[in-house]
Ligand SMILES: C=CC1=C(C)c2cc3[nH]c(cc4nc(cc5[nH]c(cc1n2)c(C)c5CCC(=O)O)C(CCC(=O)O)=C4C)c(C)c3C=C
Ligand SMILES: [Fe+2]
């Protein structure tokens with residue numbers, strides 16, 4: 001046995017920090033085989049479908065994975081870009097911009113992105129960070145609202161990697177930022193600038209991804225956090241109760257999901273005489289199948305078929321400066337106590353603080 005070679009990361013120098021930005025994941029191609037692989041992993045996660053394991057695996061492999069991949073592939077094809085799936089394109093871009101934003105704030109760290117399902121996998125990115133000498137990792141899920149199906153599943157995956165790893169980095173997890181002032185301000189700014197460009201509808205519909213209704217009874221905070229985001233966004237925009245509505249989309253399976261459902265609500269509103277609606281999906285940090293196809297295409301069509309005249313979809317925060325600022329501020333807050341500022345930036349900060357103190361003292 002030799003003790004000569006350097007271990008995977010050094011022990012002597014200052015701890016190197018990594019930020020792992022984790023999103024849901026998306027198929028590699030808009031084809032039935034790619035969808036089958038993706039859906040098998042996603043829907044096989046016990047955090048996502050919480051029914052007895054053997055029963056569910058029989059239904060999943062016996063029925064769903066025979067029918068759904070082709071249907072979903074056709075939907076993905078309608079939003080696919082030359083660079084690939086929108087979710088992947090945005091997530092990759094967001095990680096690059098986050099690296100830039102944190103760098104500008106003087107932080108010396110590495111930002112990588114990972115997907116809970118598909119590629120690049122969380123374990124592979126954690127290995128890559130370790131290989132780069134990272135000894136402290138901040139896990140930042142792309143989900144503002146906590147749910148067991150999304151946020152906790154990211155934690156599960158990191159924990160699975162940790163079980164197989166000898167020399168662990170220090171780990172921190174961000175659980176939620178549904179009421180973070182910078183996130184709410186970014187959403188409000190996005191709505192206001194959309195209104196300025198496209199005109200303003202008679203109602204603002206805020207559509208969040210759904211969950212089975214029983215997860216609320218089981219104690220999942222997701223529903224409450226969506227409602228709070230909705231209320232705070234409405235307050236920031238000065239909207240009264242009649243001027244906005246929070247709904248839940250993407251129902252999957254026959255069970256009751258969180259209500260009110262997005263598309264039936266739009267149909268009902270159109271039948272009641274609503275002509276013009278703006279729709280935003282505040283729970284998605286990036287546009288993806290669920291926003292571009294299900295909302296901007298399908299729900300729009302349903303609203304218009306029911307008598308609605310104008311349906312204006314407000315894009316997700318994506319790479320917007322305000323959205324990226326919110327993520328950078330969030331990361332920065334959770335990095336406290338992990339010195340990541342370069343010496344010059346730290347000195348500059350110290351000088352700024354001193355100047356502020358001096359200014360205060362001379363007043
Ligand atoms: C933002 C939060 C999300 C929650 C909560 C969530 C729960 C959840 N989803 C399914 C089933 C499907 N979701 C699918 C796509 C999808 N879901 C989210 C986010 C949440 N899901 C995103 C961002 C996406 C889009 C991915 C992309 O590639 O663009 C799909 C796949 C598409 C399809 O075949 O319809 C399924 C299936 C369940 C069962 C669930 C339960 C809690
Ligand atoms: Fe989903």
Ligand SMILES: [Fe+2]
Nearest residue numbers: 250289290294
């Ligand atoms: Fe959907």
